[in-house]
Amino acid sequence: MADSEQSILEGLAEIVNEETGLDTASVQLDKSFTDDLDIDSLSMMTIVVNAEEKFGVRIPDEEVKNLKTVRDAVGFIAGAQG
Amino acid sequence: MTAIPKQRPALSTTTGTAYARIWGVGGYRPDRVVTNDEICEHIDSSDEWIRERSGIITRRYAAPAESVVDMASAAALEALKATGLTASQIDTVIVATVTHPYQTPGAAPMVAERIGATPAAAFDISAACAGYCHGISLANDMVRGGSAKFVLVIGVEKLSDFTDKTDRGSAFIFGDGAGAAIVGPSDFPGISPTVWGSDGAKWQTISQRNSWIEVRDHQVEWPAITMQGQSVFRWAVYSMAPIAQAALDQAGIKADDLDAFIPHQANMRIIDALVKKLKLPEHIAIARDIAETGNTSAASIPLATQRMLDSGEAPHGGLALQIAFGAGLVYAAQVVVLP
Numbered sequence: 001m002a003d004s005e006q007s008i009l010e011g012l013a014e015i016v017n018e019e020t021g022l023d024t025a026s027v028q029l030d031k032s033f034t035d036d037l038d039i040d041s042l043s044m045m046t047i048v049v050n051a052e053e054k055f056g057v058r059i060p061d062e063e064v065k066n067l068k069t070v071r072d073a074v075g076f077i078a079g080a081q082g
Numbered sequence: 083m084t085a086i087p088k089q090r091p092a093l094s095t096t097t098g099t100a101y102a103r104i105w106g107v108g109g110y111r112p113d114r115v116v117t118n119d120e121i122c123e124h125i126d127s128s129d130e131w132i133r134e135r136s137g138i139i140t141r142r143y144a145a146p147a148e149s150v151v152d153m154a155s156a157a158a159l160e161a162l163k164a165t166g167l168t169a170s171q172i173d174t175v176i177v178a179t180v181t182h183p184y185q186t187p188g189a190a191p192m193v194a195e196r197i198g199a200t201p202a203a204a205f206d207i208s209a210a211c212a213g214y215c216h217g218i219s220l221a222n223d224m225v226r227g228g229s230a231k232f233v234l235v236i237g238v239e240k241l242s243d244f245t246d247k248t249d250r251g252s253a254f255i256f257g258d259g260a261g262a263a264i265v266g267p268s269d270f271p272g273i274s275p276t277v278w279g280s281d282g283a284k285w286q287t288i289s290q291r292n293s294w295i296e297v298r299d300h301q302v303e304w305p306a307i308t309m310q311g312q313s314v315f316r317w318a319v320y321s322m323a324p325i326a327q328a329a330l331d332q333a334g335i336k337a338d339d340l341d342a343f344i345p346h347q348a349n350m351r352i353i354d355a356l357v358k359k360l361k362l363p364e365h366i367a368i369a370r371d372i373a374e375t376g377n378t379s380a381a382s383i384p385l386a387t388q389r390m391l392d393s394g395e396a397p398h399g400g401l402a403l404q405i406a407f408g409a410g411l412v413y414a415a416q417v418v419v420l421p
Contacts, residue, residue: 040135042351045316061313 003055003081008074015050019043029071037070057081096228102221102265103272105167105232106421108160109388110153110260111375112144121254124247132254137350141257141376143242150182150260151189154238155196157260157384162197164421165264167232169198172264174230176220177206178213178237178380180307180409181244185294193236203230210288211346211408212278213237213380214261218404219276219414221265236262237380244290246306255349256307257376261384263421270419274333277325278414287313288409307409318352318407322415323359326405329415340366341400342390342420346407347372347382356405367395379408387420396420 003011013027022037033039039047044067048059051073057080059067067073117140118129132138144153154177162169177190188206193199209216214237221233241256265273288309292302326345330337343366345353350372357368371386378385383404390396398420405415 041312042135042315042349045312046319046355049316049320061310061316064312 003078005074005078008055008077009070011054012047012051012070012073012077015047015054019046019050027070029069029074031070032068033070033073034068051077055081098224098226098228099267100226101268101271102225103268103270103419104218104421105264105266106161106164107261107263107384107388107391108157108162108164109262109381109385110156110160111385112142112148112153112258114143114145115140116143116257118254121247125250125253127250127254135349135351136255137353137370137373138254138376139373141374142259144240144258148240150179150238150240151192151196153240153258153260154179154189154193154236154262157238157262157381158193158197158234158236161234161262161264167264167266172197172199172232172234173202174221174224174233175199175202175204176217176233176235177204178209178217178235179206179239180208180210180213180379181239181241182206183243189238199234202234209380209408209412209414210410211348211377211379211382212406212410212412212414214263214383215276215404215406215414215416216278216412218263218265218273218418219278219416222273222276225265225267232264232266234262234264236260237382237384239379239381241307241377241379244305244307246291246304246308249306249308251311252308255377257378259375259378259381259385261381261388263384263387272419274329274417276414276416277328277332278412279325280410280412282410284313284317284411285409286310287317287411315349315352315355317411318348319355319359322405322407322413323356325413325415326356326360326403329403329405329417333417335401335417337361337366338363339401340403340417342367342369342396342402344369344383344386344390344402344404346405347375347386348377348407391420
């Protein structure tokens with residue numbers, strides 16, 4: 001069953017917190033992973049893989065570069081869950 | 083008319099020893115230490131950025147005239163010294179490299195001649211960063227199969243010749259060096275079955291930029307080795323962790339039985355993520371030679387092994403899980419008893 005966007009956001013915030021130590025409250029839809037959250041390309045890949053596991057979706061390597069903001073990631077995951 | 087074979091006699095064959103082990107390792111690190119600041123003369127980066135992304139503080143570069151054969155021979159002599167064997171006892175030399183700059187001949191016959199091991203069988207293998215673990219697997223089977231008694235396995239790279247010094251994604255990663263191991267007969271199992279494989283669909287993930295033919299016909303730039311960092315990271319951590327676990331299973335041991343984990347020194351972030359993913363117990367020594375050596379491809383595991391043994395970080399006679407992965411994509415993992 002597809003998760004709501006709010007629950008995807010919360011789940012993603014937990015993954016980001018585990019990888020980077022950032023407060024979950026700072027992971028908001030309009031934040032950029034690189035510019036606002038200071039997440040580098042390798043940490044981003046760890047977040048992507050953990051998100052795949054948590055939400056049961058596949059996020060291909062070539063798609064990762066399009067996930068610039070938290071909103072992009074939440075939207076992709078919601079869409080992939082269908 | 084169909085040819086009918088003569089009645090044929092049975093061919094003789096060989097059998098080796100029941101088991102093989104690594105008798106000793108040796109390494110060669112070129113003199114010149116290259117700092118991140120020096121790397122940043124060619125790329126828009128910083129010492130801090132490189133350390134955060136890779137854990138690399140310094141790497142070594144060979145001198146311009148210093149060749150793959152020179153470095154391999156130096157490491158081989160160190161390995162001979164460590165084992166107490168003489169070069170004439172070596173009957174096979176395997177050199178794993180992707181930076182010997184001759185399409186042919188291979189480096190191995192020259193190394194064999196240089197160290198005094200002629201007429202040992204001598205050949206190169208091309209399995210990139212996984213070359214050393216492939217070589218150990220071959221050597222193990224050759225000793226047990228009876229086609230060799232003492233096999234010298236060398237991983238050697240002069241990656242500084244194949245690095246695009248202006249490529250922000252790879253210029254800081256690579257280093258030069260050589261590591262060698264001698265595999266010989268044993269009265270106990272010293273090398274576990276190898277778990278190995280390939281995924282050629284991902285060949286462009288880590289690759290020489292252009293083929294030699296393209297260089298000749300199209301005047302394209304020097305064919306440096308480049309990689310897609312994010313894709314490599316994902317594959318090296320999340321596809322290789324199950325391979326590492328499979329190697330433990332094939333060896334019939336648990337992670338807790340290990341004394342050392344010696345992964346290919348690709349990037350400290352990959353090493354850290356693998357350790358986390360594998361949930362390795364804290365008592366296991368982790369190879370982190372990359373900090374001062376950079377990524378030396380096929381040389382990285384034997385160099386890291388030598389450092390851990392020399393420093394006392396890993397015990398002689400202890401169990402080490404070694405896993406290597408790289409261009410191809412190819413991988414190989416096995417558990418070894420440290421010499």
